[in-house]
Amino acid sequence: AQKVTQAQTEISVVEKEDVTLDCVYETRDTTYYLFWYKQPPSGELVFLIRRNSFDEQNEISGRYSWNFQKSTSSFNFTITASQVVDSAVYFCALSEASGYSTLTFGKGTMLLVSP
């Protein structure tokens, strides 16, 4: 069975601080996909990134970066120089490569960035 753990329930930082959101996953499949979604107060989930299990290259997109480590089954997300608009709940999710495109989500990490 697949499982995603986001141990940090809530993180509070001050604007311009860097912050890392942790994600640890479990799966028996050798092929799988990992995701991060952002859920602002408006409610809808906004897709941030997808990573497949064969691509361990870290990725940077503006102030966002992702660190995928298969050895520790982790897919951590770092926001550099955080801004108030980054305040949201962030979800890590896993999808195995077989069957239908179903996502298993972690419980989410609420990030609060104060001015």
Next chain:
Amino acid sequence: ETGVTQTPRHLVMGMTNKKSLKCEQHLGHNAMYWYKQSAKKPLELMFVYSLEERVENNSVPSRFSPECPNSSHLFLHLHTLQPEDSALYLCASSQEARKTSYNEQFFGPGTRLTVL
């Protein structure tokens, strides 16, 4: 309209009421999904539809009844709900449901349901 829309955004109902949630996607996708987001619990997949056919039912109680009349519309019919069914119900769509290669799921804003 673009993307995935959901109506109503908020719904309060009694346990004996019957109501329906509506989802519409304007992305030309073939797969649609219902998720439930309860407080302090992970997002739970409820149903998956591919080309209007239900392909997954994730052990959801029969008081939730989905309907997919065409690939653009998805409904969730509710009857005799319990207070613990209060949650945010999210709809999503993707190009395909089968995982030949991964298809991003695009989410709607959700319907906040309160059952009294």
